[in-house]
Amino acid sequence: MSEKTDLYLLTGFLGAGKTTLLTNILNDLSGESVGVIMNEFGKIGIDGDIIKKEGMELVEINRGSIFCSCLKLNFAQAMVELADKNLKYLFVESSGLADPSNIGDILDGVKSVKGDVYEYKGAICLVDGVNFLEQVKDLETVERQIKHCHLAVISKVDLIDEETLTKIIEVIRKINNKVNIETTAFGKLNYKFLEEDLMKNQWVENEDTTNTPETKPKTLTLTFEGEVNKDELSRFINEIKKDSYRIKGFFKLEDGWNQVDVVGNIIDYKPTDKNEEISQLVIISKIGPQIIRPIFNAWNSIFKEEMKLR
Structure with missing residues (x-):
């Protein structure tokens, strides 16, 4: 039996810097067999063009959230098909409006069809250092992304002061007091998380996602x-x-x-x-x-x- 593929979910609200971080990760893993599932809300994919590189397995799923009933079967099918590619890593970059609360149910569905082919290594949530404190007041999605992540990475720290950074950390801790917190500027990150057990920070059960066809934005x-x-x-x-x-x-x-x-x-x-x-x-x-x-x-x-x- 071949080794399992390490599966990472990348979340974070629109504009937090997910694609920039993922581009840097992919560059640093250029010698490995890596796949990416890219999820965007628009009818056309923009970010896929940015990260695409030779030899990389890329699947784009557009027109909504992969956690919504409208697309979660597409998401599961993409994982089933990529399981045959003998990948070392699979990164899933979800839409900035995605609520990943039901990721466990989707992974269970993939396992029932394909077997135990993925090792879910956790959700990494990009937290927008400039806009987070305003976003979290009004958007349940932002709170859900923090609640269900295993590593929180505060982005754009070069653009904020220490007081703002301290407030952001306090808010993250109120939502999720188990998660490790890192910071980044320009999408640069210490990739030691690839060797760590992020799932030790799992503390909350799966729940129904707030992504539904009715709440899908125009x-x-x-x-x-x-x-x-x-x-x-x-x-x-x-x-x-x-x-x-x-x-x-x-x-x-x-x-x-x-x-x-x-x-x-x-x-x-x-x-x-x-x-x-x-x-x-x-x-x-x-x-x-x-x-x-x-x-x-x-x-x-x-x-x-x-x-x-x-």
């Missing part, structure tokens, strides 16, 4: 053929970001293709060698379909060319 994809000015695109994003959980994608600007990433009030542009005909932004709405009209109004007030929204 996700829109904006597409545009052509090139825009960065300042004008920033003006457009500033008009709609207050009504958005997250905005991300790839856009052709005057200096070439850029990866666009919006978290809270911060708009980040990174040049990329992506070279396609169509620019795309995925917008996850806080206000449901009511965001459609503000998006069109903001676009038409700034740009002459037409975009498409679906």
